[in-house]
Amino acid sequence: MWQFFHKLGSPKWFFGIANRLMPWLMWGGVVLLFAGLIWGLAFAPKDYLQGNSYRIIFIHVPSAFLAQSVYIMMAVAAVVTLVWRMKLADVFVKAAAPVGAVLTFLALFTGAVWGKPTWGTWWIWDARLTSMLILLFLYFGVIALGAAISDEKSSARAVAVLVLVGVVNIPIIKYSVEWWNTLHQPATFKLTEKPAMPMEMWVPLLLSVLGLYLIFGWFACLRMQTEILVRERRTRWVKALVQAEES
Amino acid sequence: MHPIRKKRLIIVLFLLAGIAVAVGLTTYALRQNINLFYDPSQIVAGEAPVDVRIRAGGMVEEGSVLRDPESLKVEFKVTDFNSSVLVEYTGILPDLFAEGQGVVAMGRMTDNGRFVADQVLAKHDENYMPPEVAEALERASGGKHKAVDGNSTGAGY
Numbered sequence: 001m002w003q004f005f006h007k008l009g010s011p012k013w014f015f016g017i018a019n020r021l022m023p024w025l026m027w028g029g030v031v032l033l034f035a036g037l038i039w040g041l042a043f044a045p046k047d048y049l050q051g052n053s054y055r056i057i058f059i060h061v062p063s064a065f066l067a068q069s070v071y072i073m074m075a076v077a078a079v080v081t082l083v084w085r086m087k088l089a090d091v092f093v094k095a096a097a098p099v100g101a102v103l104t105f106l107a108l109f110t111g112a113v114w115g116k117p118t119w120g121t122w123w124i125w126d127a128r129l130t131s132m133l134i135l136l137f138l139y140f141g142v143i144a145l146g147a148a149i150s151d152e153k154s155s156a157r158a159v160a161v162l163v164l165v166g167v168v169n170i171p172i173i174k175y176s177v178e179w180w181n182t183l184h185q186p187a188t189f190k191l192t193e194k195p196a197m198p199m200e201m202w203v204p205l206l207l208s209v210l211g212l213y214l215i216f217g218w219f220a221c222l223r224m225q226t227e228i229l230v231r232e233r234r235t236r237w238v239k240a241l242v243q244a245e246e247s
Numbered sequence: 248m249h250p251i252r253k254k255r256l257i258i259v260l261f262l263l264a265g266i267a268v269a270v271g272l273t274t275y276a277l278r279q280n281i282n283l284f285y286d287p288s289q290i291v292a293g294e295a296p297v298d299v300r301i302r303a304g305g306m307v308e309e310g311s312v313l314r315d316p317e318s319l320k321v322e323f324k325v326t327d328f329n330s331s332v333l334v335e336y337t338g339i340l341p342d343l344f345a346e347g348q349g350v351v352a353m354g355r356m357t358d359n360g361r362f363v364a365d366q367v368l369a370k371h372d373e374n375y376m377p378p379e380v381a382e383a384l385e386r387a388s389g390g391k392h393k394a395v396d397g398n399s400t401g402a403g404y
Contacts, residue, residue: 045377049343054375083255120341120368126283164263168270179274181282181304183351188373197375 009086011228012237018221025218033211036062040204056114058205061189062212064107067135068170070100070216074142075167078160088224090156091231093163094146095223099216101139108132119183127176128184131169138166152231284351290362291330297356303332304351304370312346325350325362336364343369 007013040058047054074096080089111129112122123129145162149155177186188196189209195202232238248256274281284304285295295301308331311324319338323346324331334352344350349370354363376384 045379047375048378048381050371057375079256079259082259083252118341118343118369118371120366124283124368127281161262164259165266167263168266172270172274180278181284181286183283183304183368183370185371185373188375196373198377198380200377201375 008088009084011088011091011232012235014088015225015228018225022218022221025214025221029211029214029216029218031211032207033215036204036207036209036211040201040208044201044204045198050118053114053117056110057188058208060107060110060114061205062208063103063110064132065189065209066212066216067100067103067107067132068173069213070096070103071135071138071163071167071170074100074163075170078163078167081156081160082164087152087156087231088228090152090159091224091227092220093142093156093159095227096216096220097139097142097146099219099223101136101143103216104132104136104139108136124183126182126184127180128173128182131173131176134169135166135173138162138169141166287325287327287330287332290332290356295356297358300353300355302351302353303334303362303364305331305349307344307346307348307350309346325352332362333360334362334364334367336367338365338367340367341369343371 037058041055044055044058046052074093077089077092077096080086081093108129111132115124116122142159142162146155146159149158176182177184189202189205190196197205229238284302287303287305289295290303295303303325305325305327308324308326311322311331313322315321321336321340323334323336325334326332334354336352336354344367349372351368351370352362352364353366353368356362
């Protein structure tokens with residue numbers, strides 16, 4: 001176990017693993033996501049109250065779910081950066097933050113589109129919506145702070161501390177609908193308890209969530225590889241790789 | 248684990264615990280401001296200020312909706328199954344507004360205990376179901392209540 005952990009510290013080793021993983025992540029993700037979306041958007045039954053407008057849930061829930069998961073993964077990587085000083089953990093944080101920001105924006109946007117016809121307003125300052133907006137700003141902050149400090153080591157540590165400070169927001173997002181009165185309804189999509197929707201709506205939703213996880217894994221590998229190549233451009237193995245590519 | 252790493256890990260854990268306590272205390276102190284709306288019970292108990300813009304939320308009581316045939320004025324009771332508050336509103340209601348549905352109304356409490364709203368939002372619950380299932384549930388409950396009630400009584404609105 002520890003050997004695997006220490007191998008993770010080697011960018012070269014990770015580069016090779018990512019090459020082998022990426023086709024699986026990409027095809028698995030594309031197939032699952034498309035299956036879930038097509039099933040959900042075209043074939044799942046409509047809701048008795050909202051009609052077809054509820055179908056935005058098949059995009060809203062996966063992106064909101066992933067937006068929070070990605071942040072938790074970044075927080076784990078931040079602990080690794082601070083405690084073990086592993087470069088690859090920082091590479092992950094820098095690679096994942098823009099993807100997380102896009103997912104958070106997507107969740108807020110689809111929520112607003114759904115909220116207008118359903119609630120009667122596209123935005124309200126309730127605890128769920130506000131904490132999600134804070135998550136978006138946290139992602140922006142992580143991206144900006146990482147880009148503002150040019151020294152690799154100080155940038156890694158500063159970003160890791162910011163990510164860790166922000167992680168308290170995650171339980172606030174999750175439990176906001178239970179702790180306070182909000183306009184946003186409690187969770188429909190649950191993994192541990194019986195979901196508040198029938199199977200023929202829940203299964204496509206589950207497929208889209210799983211598919212988006214794999215797609216995120218693919219994006220993360222791709223972006224981490226790019227970041228590794230930039231950082232390790234002076235090493236022998238990267239030069240050899242480029243030469244092999246050119247010839 | 249290496250002693251230096253152990254020390255760093257402890258510092259990181261302290262950092263996390265400190266932030267969690269700080270944020271926890273702040274949100275606890277601000278809990279009334281974070282709550283989007285007052286429950287009818289809170290309003291009846293006099294916890295909500297009079298003549299200040301507040302939000303009231305709850306279920307629209309069955310059989311309480313009175314529409315004025317001449318105008319857009321509408322009156323209904325908002326309940327949390329303990330107490331209820333009479334709400335007055337003039338304007339277009341959202342599509343999901345119905346008896347037995349959750350709503351959040353923004354407006355003021357008047358001295359005579361009525362809530363004058365200038366905005367009414369529909370609150371959707373977490374239950375999703377196909378129309379056939381909803382009909383079946385309604386038939387099973389004798390058609391007296393809407394299907395949602397059976398699932399979400401007491402669970403919130």
